[in-house]
Amino acid sequence: MRHAHLGWPKLAITSKGNFILAYSAAEYHGSDGGGCPAVSVSKDGGESFSKPQILAEFGQGNTYTHCGNMAIGVTTDDAIILIAMAYQGDEANSIFGWVSIDGGDNWQDVNVAALAAGRTGSIYGHVFQVAGRGYAVCGHHRPGAFPHDTGLWISFSQDGLHWGPPEHITDEPLVEPAVVCTGDAIVGLVRNTDSSLLNGYASLTANRRRMDWALSASPIRSSPGHRLPSPFITVDPEDDSRLIALMTERSLQGNTPGRISLWTSTETGANWTDRGTVVEFPHEDGDPKTDFGYPWMVKREDGTWLMAFYHGQQKGPNSIWGLDLEV
Structure with missing residues (x-):
């Protein structure tokens, strides 16, 4: 079913308390799955969200057959910026x-x-x-x-509306960089x-001044027999010395x-403490x-957090789920 496979969610919150949920709405998970960038909005504190608003159509017969990953953020003047990639296998891609x-x-x-292009x-x-x-995206x-x-690459923009060319970070074969800035430190999980x-x-x-990129093994890790997709990291908006991360673990065989x-x-990010399991996916x-997987979360004014993640069929319908957390 067209747009029934919802995945790869990202969340943002405006100064007025609107939650913006961005995600890929596809037929299924795959490079030709027909994923399209979509958004839903909550104006009641995350209790309910609007129906999907499709921002662009990709799929069979188009230059790009699937929408992949996204990045989201809110500027100081409350503009919501959403950037997404689309691709056709290993043949073509754009932003x-x-x-x-x-x-x-x-x-x-x-x-x-x-x-792009x-x-x-x-x-x-x-x-x-x-x-x-200004603003950055990776x-x-x-x-x-x-x-x-x-x-990996990073791009900068003074206003979030006009983005400069990519600046190369490393040739290492890493993907999905979740990156934040706190004080003078840029910190990411990849x-x-x-x-x-x-x-x-x-x-x-x-x-942030020298852009002296360094890579190392993060202490955030699982046991052998697992693989980690989709890292999440954020700065606590009430305490910029505190970083919060989410680790998704999938079994090597069968997820x-x-x-x-x-x-x-x-x-x-020099040392991390494991605070325990938030969601389990039994076999x-x-x-x-x-x-x-692909969890993302934002903090409410009352100090609680709203987390979104997806769960469903790889070759069929998939839903976005939400959780309220105290961290």
Whole structure:
């Protein structure tokens, strides 16, 4: 069914308390799954969300057959910025962007020409502020892009509406960089693709002034026999010395059993503490609902958090689920 497979959610919250949920609405999970970037809005504190608003159509017969990862953020003047990638396997890829200045009801294009038409690959995570540089977004290169088809990149914008060309971070074959800035430190968690490193994230750090990127093994890791997709990291808006991360674990064989766990750090990501399991995905023989993960969350004014993640069938319907958390 068209648009029945909802996945890869991202969440943002405006100063007025509107929750913006962005996700891919597809037929199924795959490079030709017909995924389209979509948004839903909550104006009641996350209790309910509007029906999907499709921002662009991709699929069979189009240049790009699937919408992949996304990045979302809110500017200081409450404009919501959403940037998404679309691709056709390893043959072609591009970046598309939109802005809403009315809390998510209406959307217009933003200028991402310097990132589009094979110049980057994929995008992921936050649209985040970097003092002195405006706003930033990160992604990974992929086959079909030029001049790099592997590694990580970052792009900057003074207003969130006009994005500069990608700046290369590393050639290491890493994907899905979740990156934030706190004080002078840029801190990220990144997904590994090396088969010997799949059960741990990579740690990405830099000083915002020097952009002296460094990679290391993150202490956020699982046991052998698992792989970690889709990292999440954020800065506590009430305490910028506190970082919060979510780790998704999938079994190497069949995805389930798996779980999402929560981690915290007060040392700009140098050390992390495992705070325990948030969601479990048990294995049940014959159950087709083995596709899950990509958690994202934002903090409410009352101090609680709203988390979104997806769970359902890889080749069929898939839903976005929500949880209220106290962290």
